[in-house]
Amino acid sequence: MVNANCSICNQNILNINSAIFIPQFKIYICNTEHNNIIFGKPGRSVSDKIDKLRRDHRSKYKLHILSLIYTLFQENSLEMKNWKKGKYGEVLIGNKLNKLGLKHKIAVFHDLSLPGSNANIDHLLIIGNSVFIVDSKNYSGKVKILNNKKNTQVQTQLYIGNNEQKRLVEQALYIGNIAKMNFERFGLYPNIINFLCFNNWKEGVFEGNIEVNNIKIIGQNLKYLKRYLKKNKENIKPSNKLIAITLKLFPVKTKF
Numbered sequence: 001m002v003n004a005n006c007s008i009c010n011q012n013i014l015n016i017n018s019a020i021f022i023p024q025f026k027i028y029i030c031n032t033e034h035n036n037i038i039f040g041k042p043g044r045s046v047s048d049k050i051d052k053l054r055r056d057h058r059s060k061y062k063l064h065i066l067s068l069i070y071t072l073f074q075e076n077s078l079e080m081k082n083w084k085k086g087k088y089g090e091v092l093i094g095n096k097l098n099k100l101g102l103k104h105k106i107a108v109f110h111d112l113s114l115p116g117s118n119a120n121i122d123h124l125l126i127i128g129n130s131v132f133i134v135d136s137k138n139y140s141g142k143v144k145i146l147n148n149k150k151n152t153q154v155q156t157q158l159y160i161g162n163n164e165q166k167r168l169v170e171q172a173l174y175i176g177n178i179a180k181m182n183f184e185r186f187g188l189y190p191n192i193i194n195f196l197c198f199n200n201w202k203e204g205v206f207e208g209n210i211e212v213n214n215i216k217i218i219g220q221n222l223k224y225l226k227r228y229l230k231k232n233k234e235n236i237k238p239s240n241k242l243i244a245i246t247l248k249l250f251p252v253k254t255k256f
């Protein structure tokens, strides 16, 4: 008898002959149907950052008579407000993705570590044999795509309201590339699709196949994903192997 646990449901594997073994990672997957395929909690890293800010602050001003005023000041500081806004966005999108995940039985992951980087993956979906990486952003305004002509080249740029958001696209590209490298290190080449999701999308352009530098731009209604799931409904059952490998490569963040 082999003492092994399924890397998806953690149950002890009784019959090793019916389990799948992935030698690169030395992991097993049991042969039961996995229904609970939501992993992690949206906004976990951001919550930890907020807690840490508060803790650092408390230890710094513990004996200070003005501690209360400082606390009030800090809770309303721009830094804290931005973190809270970010958390709100991640939780909102995360909950919507969970709902979609439960309905269509696709695998949904939240707040994953990204080895080789300080960044994290906000949300990741496994649909069939594809990996969808979603970076959620709390920005409000109308989404615009403008084609700027630079010399002879036309460059597509993302605008939210009147502000160009080149940095957000670059960040999503960076996360996608590091994730891809992590898979490739083990000779794995899944189809990876990168998304930038705005939780306060006020229409503007039609939320369809909007792409900037291969990053798909979507809004809080997740219309693109809903359409995709409907269109590909025969092929959305997530690959167990890909779920197990994702859990191994990008561990779910837990509270320290």
Ligand SMILES: [Zn+2]
Residues within 6 Å of the ligand: 006, 007, 008, 009, 010, 011, 029, 030, 031, 032, 034
């Ligand atoms: Zn299992």
